[in-house]
Amino acid sequence: MRQPPDGAEEWPTFQFYRILALINLGRTEEASECLYNAMEAELGPRETLDFVYLYGKLAANAEMDEMKREALGLLVDTLKANPVVHSKHVRTTESDWLSLIAELQWQTGDRLRALVSWRQGLESSGYTNERCVYRLAGAIYETHAAEGHDRISRAIMEAFPIDSTAAQSMLSPIFSYLNMPEWSALFARSREGSSTKQAETTRQSGRPLVSLILPVYNDTLYLFESIRAILAQTYLELELVVVDDGSDDDVAAIVRRFAHDSRVKYYRLEKNRGLPHALNYGLSKAEGSLMGWTSADNGVQPRWLERMVQTLAACPDASAVFSDYYHIDKDGLAIETKRLSAYRLNGLQNGGPSLLWRASAYRKSGGFDESLFGIEDRDFAIRLALVGRFVHLQEPLYYYRIHEGSLSSRIDSGFAGGWPRLHEKLKRKWLHLSFV
Numbered sequence: 001m002r003q004p005p006d007g008a009e010e011w012p013t014f015q016f017y018r019i020l021a022l023i024n025l026g027r028t029e030e031a032s033e034c035l036y037n038a039m040e041a042e043l044g045p046r047e048t049l050d051f052v053y054l055y056g057k058l059a060a061n062a063e064m065d066e067m068k069r070e071a072l073g074l075l076v077d078t079l080k081a082n083p084v085v086h087s088k089h090v091r092t093t094e095s096d097w098l099s100l101i102a103e104l105q106w107q108t109g110d111r112l113r114a115l116v117s118w119r120q121g122l123e124s125s126g127y128t129n130e131r132c133v134y135r136l137a138g139a140i141y142e143t144h145a146a147e148g149h150d151r152i153s154r155a156i157m158e159a160f161p162i163d164s165t166a167a168q169s170m171l172s173p174i175f176s177y178l179n180m181p182e183w184s185a186l187f188a189r190s191r192e193g194s195s196t197k198q199a200e201t202t203r204q205s206g207r208p209l210v211s212l213i214l215p216v217y218n219d220t221l222y223l224f225e226s227i228r229a230i231l232a233q234t235y236l237e238l239e240l241v242v243v244d245d246g247s248d249d250d251v252a253a254i255v256r257r258f259a260h261d262s263r264v265k266y267y268r269l270e271k272n273r274g275l276p277h278a279l280n281y282g283l284s285k286a287e288g289s290l291m292g293w294t295s296a297d298n299g300v301q302p303r304w305l306e307r308m309v310q311t312l313a314a315c316p317d318a319s320a321v322f323s324d325y326y327h328i329d330k331d332g333l334a335i336e337t338k339r340l341s342a343y344r345l346n347g348l349q350n351g352g353p354s355l356l357w358r359a360s361a362y363r364k365s366g367g368f369d370e371s372l373f374g375i376e377d378r379d380f381a382i383r384l385a386l387v388g389r390f391v392h393l394q395e396p397l398y399y400y401r402i403h404e405g406s407l408s409s410r411i412d413s414g415f416a417g418g419w420p421r422l423h424e425k426l427k428r429k430w431l432h433l434s435f436v
Contacts, residue, residue: 012038012047019054020333028062052078053092056100057333065108072104095125099132106139115139119159127166128302130232137174153183172260173228184260208313210238210305210356211288215278217245219296222401223254226296231261235305241265243282246272276368276376283367292356299332299399300354308356311393319361319388320381322351325398335402343381343390350378351390354398361387372429374411375422382430 015038022031035055043051052074059071079097098121105114118136121129136159144151156174160167168187175184212230216223230240244251246269255266267285269278279293290309294300304323312321322343327336340352365383368376384390402408411419 012041012043012050016047016050016054017335019051019058020335023054023058023061024329024331024333028058031058032062032067049078049082049092053097053100056104060100060103060107068104068108072101072108075101075104093125093129095121095129095132097121098124099129099135102132103135111139111143115143115159122159122167125302127160127164127170128232128234130228133170133174134177137178141178149180149183152178153180173258176257176260187260207237208290208309209288210235210290210292210309211241211283211286211359212238213241213243213279213282213286213291213293214296215243215245215275215282215293216247216251216296217272217275217278218247218249220247220249220251220254222297222299223251224257226294226298227255227258227264229299229302230294231258231263232302233300233305234303235309238305239263239265239286239288241267241282241285243278244268245274245278246270274370274373276370276373279376280367280370283362286359289359290356291359291362295353295401297401297403298353299328299401301397301399304354304397305356307393307395307397308354311391312356312358315389315391317388318358318391319365319384320351320355320357321391321393322356323354323393323398324396325352325354325400326396328399328401330401330403332399332401334399337396338400339394339396340392342392343385345382345385350381351384352398353400355381357384358388369429372422372425374415375426378426379429 015034019031019034019038022028022034035051035058038051039048039055056071056075059068062068075097079094079101098117102114102117102121105111105117115136118132118139121132122136125132127133137156140155140159141152144155153175156171156178160171160174162168172184172187175181175187214226214230227240227242230238240263242251242255242264244267252266252268255264258264265285267281269281282293283291290312292308308321308323312318315321322340324340325338326334327338329335338352343349343351361384364387365380367380369379370376372379381390411422
């Protein structure tokens with residue numbers, strides 16, 4: 001793509017993604033120069049926030065103390081002037097900014113202030129910013145390591161107050177992360193009791209159970225992060241059905257790290273049968289009245305299920321709801337916001353990766369067609385749409401990771417005959433659709 005001229009409307013967007021690419025390529029000096037030039041240009045307020053945050057991320061990964069201190073001051077001043085962060089390209093909240101500020105404070109030696117900033121970041125997120133949770137836990141451990149586990153545990157519990165259910169629910173996984181199994185087990189029992197009470201409340205309130213299927217075949221690099229994001233949902237009435245599709249990788253070892261949460265179910269298939277079969281197997285074990293699935297390399301926002309369930313509940317004639325989503329790179333940085341159009345029954349459109357459907361519609365339409373591996377999602381969407389309408393939630397709530405090992409990237413490279421061959425298979429099944 002040719003660089004737009006200075007002052008052009010698309011110039012800031014071009015520069016943002018150019019700098020992002022330079023950072024990912026490790027070309028720090030070139031990225032710094034481009035950032036300085038961009039921030040000296042006339043930018044809109046949302047674009048300014050993007051570049052300031054990007055500068056902070058670059059500084060946190062650079063080896064220049066002066067740059068870290070400059071970025072830290074800029075982040076602090078910008079956040080004071082913009083307490084409600086509303087950027088254009090980067091998905092950030094006040095909690096993300098405070099966490100980045102804490103990281104730079106930690107790196108420049110102001111460790112006590114960093115611990116305070118991380119705690120403020122956690123409080124502002126309602127203890128749902130998991131990156132902040134585990135980074136703070138690691139910093140506390142490093143601070144008190146010489147004093148022993150008792151001192152570390154006290155410091156952890158001071159940071160996660162007992163009057164916050166969300167904060168307390170993180171204690172068992174935190175201690176597991178810090179390799180303190182005796183403390184993890186202690187709070188796992190407490191969490192289990194809390195989960196039982198929550199289940200009773202759920203039955204009384206009548207809120208629907210959501211069953212999410214997570215199929216895995218040797219894709220374990222981001223699996224821990226993916227599971228953790230699901231369990232951190234603000235909508236608690238869920239079950240996560242992990243289906244190990246005959247992996248060589250030790251999927252079970254990763255899932256066992258969440259043994260404290262009874263909402264996680266694990267099943268292993270002896271032989272690899274492909275994604276559609278794994279999905280169908282998981283759905284056969286699901287108990288929820290609402291269903292969906294996610295991938296081992298993708299992520300979600302904390303309110304993903306809450307917003308999806310609310311939207312579907314408001315549309316009793318709908319069979320499914322789908323939302324907009326982000327493309328993120330291998331490091332989790334947003335590279336594109338995917339704004340979808342209304343669903344059309346044309347044979348070419350699926351519901352995207354962020355899709356939730358009614359179990360009643362699934363029983364009428366049938367499961368995933370195992371003969372259409374690679375394009376089974378589009379076929380499944382067609383059959384769901386024939387049962388009831390699709391509702392479009394125009395909020396980006398899901399993070400779809402783009403990397404070389406993903407199935408979509410492999411199909412782009414010709415796997416399973418590539419997209420042209422897969423489209424032909426789908427067309428042969430649905431000859432009466434227009435495919436336009």
